[in-house]
Amino acid sequence: xxxxxxxxxxxxxxxxxxxxxxxxxxxxxxxxxxxxxxxxxxxxxxxxxxxxxxxxxxxxxxxxxxxxxxxxxxxxxxxxxxxxxxxxxxxxxxxxxxxxxxxxxxxxxxxxxxxxxxxxxxxxxxxxxxxxxxxxxxxxxxxxxxxxxxxxxxxxxxxxxxxxxxxxxxxxxxxxxxxxxxxxxxxxxxxxxxxxxxxxxxxxxxxxxxxxxxxxxxxxxxxxxxxxxxxxxxxxxxxxxxxxxxxxxxxxxxxxxxxxxxxxxxxxxxxxxxxxxxxxxxxxxxxxxxxxxxxxxxxxxxxxxxxxxxxxxxxxxxxxxxxxxxxxxxxxxxxxxxxxxxxxxxxxxxxxxxxxxxxxxxxxxxxxxxxx
Numbered sequence: 557x558x559x560x561x562x563x564x565x566x567x568x569x570x571x572x573x574x575x576x577x578x579x580x581x582x583x584x585x586x587x588x589x590x591x592x593x594x595x596x597x598x599x600x601x602x603x604x605x606x607x608x609x610x611x612x613x614x615x616x617x618x619x620x621x622x623x624x625x626x627x628x629x630x631x632x633x634x635x636x637x638x639x640x641x642x643x644x645x646x647x648x649x650x651x652x653x654x655x656x657x658x659x660x661x662x663x664x665x666x667x668x669x670x671x672x673x674x675x676x677x678x679x680x681x682x683x684x685x686x687x688x689x690x691x692x693x694x695x696x697x698x699x700x701x702x703x704x705x706x707x708x709x710x711x712x713x714x715x716x717x718x719x720x721x722x723x724x725x726x727x728x729x730x731x732x733x734x735x736x737x738x739x740x741x742x743x744x745x746x747x748x749x750x751x752x753x754x755x756x757x758x759x760x761x762x763x764x765x766x767x768x769x770x771x772x773x774x775x776x777x778x779x780x781x782x783x784x785x786x787x788x789x790x791x792x793x794x795x796x797x798x799x800x801x802x803x804x805x806x807x808x809x810x811x812x813x814x815x816x817x818x819x820x821x822x823x824x825x826x827x828x829x830x831x832x833x834x835x836x837x838x839x840x841x842x843x844x845x846x847x848x849x850x851x852x853x854x855x856x857x858x859x860x861x862x863x864x865x866x867x868x869x870x871x872x873x874x875x876x877x878x879x880x881x882x883x884x885x886x887x888x889x890x891x892x893x894x895x896x897x898x899x900x901x902x903x904x905x906x907x908x909x910x911x912x913x914x915x916x917x918x919x920x921x922x923x924x925x926x927x928x
Contacts, residue, residue, distance in 0.1 A: 557598070557599060557600060557601050557602070557618070557619075558588070558596060558597070558598055558618075558619035558622065558705065558707075559596070559597045559598075559599070559602060559616055559617065559618055559619060559707070560594055560595070560596060560597075560615075560616070560617040560619060560700045560702055560705055560707040561574060561594065561595040561596075561597055561613055561615075561616055562593065562594055562613065562614040562615040562616075562617070562651065562700060563592070563593055563594065563595065563612065563613065563614065564611075564612040564613065564614055564737070566612060566741075566909075566911060567591075567592040567593070568909045568910075569612055569741055569745075569909055569911065569922065570595075570610075570612035570613060570741070571587075571590060571595055572745055572906060572909065572924070573610060573611065573612045573613070573741045573744045573745055574587075574595060574597070574610075574613070575587075576744050576745045576746075576747050577609060577610065577744040577747075578599070579747065580744075580747040580748075580749055583599055583600065583602075584599060584600070585597055585598060585599035586598040586599070589702075589703065591653070591654060591702075593653045593654075593702070594653050594654075594700070594702040596619075596702065596705055602616070604616065604710040604711035605711070606711070607711040607712070607713055608713075608714070608717075609740075609744070609771070610713065610740065610741075610744065611736075611737045611738065611739070611740025611741035611744065612737070612740075612741045613713060614684055614712070614713050615651070615684070615698070615700065615709050615711065615712050615713070616709070616710055616711045617698075617699070617700040617707030617708055617709045617710065618707055618708055618710050619705050619706065619707040620632050620633075620635070620636045620706060620707065620708060621633070621636075621704075621705070621706040622704055622705050622706075623704055624657075624704045626660065629657070629660065629664075629706070630664065632706070633664060633668070636708065638665075638668060638697065638708075639669075639672075639674065639676075639697055641694065641695055641696070643695065644673075644674060644675060645674075645675040645676075645677075646674070646675070646676055646677070646695055646696045646697070647676070647677045647678075647679050647690065647692065647695075647696045648665065648676055648677070648678060648679070648696055648697040648698070648699070649678075649679050649680075649681075649682040649687070649692065649696070649697070649698045649699070650662065650665075650678075650682075650698075650699045650700075650701065651682055651698070651699070651700045651701070652701045653700070653701065653702045653703075654702060654703055655701045655702060655703050655704070657701055657704070657706065658701060661699065661701060661706065662678070665678075666678075682698060684712050684713050684714070684715055685715050685716055687712050688712060688714050688715075688716055689716075692709075692712070693709065693710070693711070693712065697709075698712070718736045718737060721736060722736055724794075724798070725766070725791045725794055725795070726790045726791060726794050727761055727786075727787035727788075727790045727791055728761050728763075728787070728791070729760070729761055729784075729787065731836065732760050732761075732784075733760055733761055733763050734763055734764070734830050734877075735763075736763060736767060738911070739763045739764045739766075739767040739828075740767050742764070742828045742875045742877075742922070743764065743767055743768050743771065743773070743828055743875075745873075745875050745922075745924055746826040746827070746828050746873050746874075746875045747826065747873055748768070748773050748825045748826035748873075749773075749825070750771065750772035750773060751772060751773070751774065751803075752773055752774065752825035752826065753773075753774045753775070753776065753823065753824050753825050753826075754768045754773050754774070754775050754776075754824070754825065754826050754827070754828060755775070755776050755777075755778075755819065755824045755826070755827045755828075755829075755867070756775070756776075756777045756778070756827070756828055756829045757778050757812040757815060757827065757829045757831065757860060757864070758778070758779060758812065758829050758830060758831045758832060759777030759778060759779045759784070759785075759788050759807065759829075760779060760781075760784050760787070760788065761784060761787035761788050761791055762777060762787065762788035762789075762791045762792050762807070764777075764828050764829070764830075765777045765788065765792060765805060765807070766791060766792060766795045768803075768828070769792070769795060769796070769801050769803045769805060770795070770799065770801070772803055773803060774803050774804040774805065775803070775804075775805045775806075776805070776806045776807075776808065776818075776819065776824075777805070777806070777807045777808070778807075778808050778810045778811075778812055778815055778818075779807075779809065779810075780809065780810065780811040780812075782809055785807055785808075785809045788807050789807055792805055792807065812831070812856075812859075812860050812863065813859050813860075813863070815863050815864075815867065816863055816866055816867065819867045820867065821866050821867055822866075822867070822868070822869050822870070823867060823869070824864075824867045824868050824869060824872060825868075825869055825872050826868070826872050826873045826874070826875070827864055827868060827872075827873070827874040827875065827876070828875045828876075829874075829875075829876055829877070830876075830877040831856070831857065831860060831876065831877070831878075832853070832856065833853070833877075833879040833918060834849045834852070834853060834879065837881075837917045837918055839884075839917070840882055840883055840884040840917055841881060841883055841884070842883055842884050842885065843883045843885050843887055843889065845883075846881040846883045846887075846889035847889055849881060849889075850881065850889050850890070850891050853879070853891055854891050854892065854896070857878070857891065857893065857896055858896050858899070861874075861896050861897070861899075861900040861902065862900055864900075865900045865901060865902070865927065868927045869927070870927060870928070871926065871927065871928070872926075872927050873905065873924065873925065873926055873927075874902065874923075874924075874925040874926075874927070875922065875923070875924050875925075876922070876923050876925070877911070877920050877921070877922055877923075878891060878893050878908075878920070878921050878922075878923055879891070879918055879919065879920060879921075880918075880919040880920070880921060881917075881918065881919070882916075882917060882918075882919060888919070890921075893908075893921075893923060897923070897925055901927075901928075902925040902926065902927055902928075903925065903926045903927075903928050904923070904924070904925060904926075905924040905925065905926045906924050908921040908922065908923050909921065909922045909924075910922075
């Protein structure tokens with residue numbers, strides 16, 4: 557079975573998330589083709605609900621045609637149940653990526669809807685929030701075209717659900733919290749399975765912890781800031797009541813330098829964390845300031861990796877966000893994190909992935925480390 561996965565804004569992260577999540581579920585798959593917008597996946601039939609587990613996937617479409625020959629495409633359309641709704645008026649959408657088949661598909665659908673006397677309005681803006689609000693899968697149609705592949709959308713991510721969860725939690729400090737979407741992606745990349753134990757050594761108000769708990773993963777969060785610990789406890793207590801969760805959690809007011817006092821050796825299945833990245837940057841630092849900051853953070857991350865090496869199980873994974881600093885001299889100063897990885901015996905599972913916009917004052921790279 558072929559599927560088209562429409563990727564979010566961070567294509568490399570989304571691709572790694574697909575591979576990691578399917579591997580953790582034991583689903584065999586092959587990536588046939590991909591680009592910055594779409595991944596073509598060959599695997600057994602997927603439950604459309606799987607999209608809710610992803611953070612970086614916008615839509616999933618089941619492929620019903622893979623040919624550049626017009627007669628074969630027409631035959632595929634004839635064998636496909638195009639519209640399964642009951643209303644005589646509906647909307648349909650087409651997402652087109654790197655294909656010269658759009659005009660043909662547009663003309664074919666126009667003739668098809670006319671032939672069955674269905675009032676079908678062709679819309680160009682397939683924004684997920686709009687499609688969710690209109691229940692487009694039940695009440696309309698969304699096609700995805702990529703090269704010669706044509707698929708019918710079977711599931712759409714629901715950004716409204718993430719926004720609701722973000723706004724409903726009791727405590728959040730947006731100056732020091734990662735997005736729910738990114739938290740979901742990093743947890744999936746970590747590949748901790750249900751009932752496994754995930755550690756966040758800089759848990760803040762608990763975004764990573766909450767998203768892991770929603771996946772049935774047990775969590776431990778550390779933070780040396782008492783206010784953050786208070787926020788995290790309130791958020792997790794709210795989450796457990798709101799979603800009736802049974803997974804175990806522990807939130808500890810503790811500096812990561814002392815994590816071995818509370819976390820047993822070889823007890824953690826995976827780590828997902830965005831550590832301290834220095835003071836909030838209001839303006840670009842100069843070169844000397846950036847180098848001083850890198851020196852300070854290098855010592856912190858050196859200590860952190862040394863402690864994580866002890867508590868993470870063999871074959872466990874560490875997913876960590878590391879900063880790079882732009883300077884007013886238009887230079888980029890970075891931490892020799894690869895050197896620290898080698899020093900503490902971790903292995904890079906993939907090359908570091910840049911995250912965010914190049915214009916940001918603080919740049920980020922996501923490292924995925926395996927303990928072998």
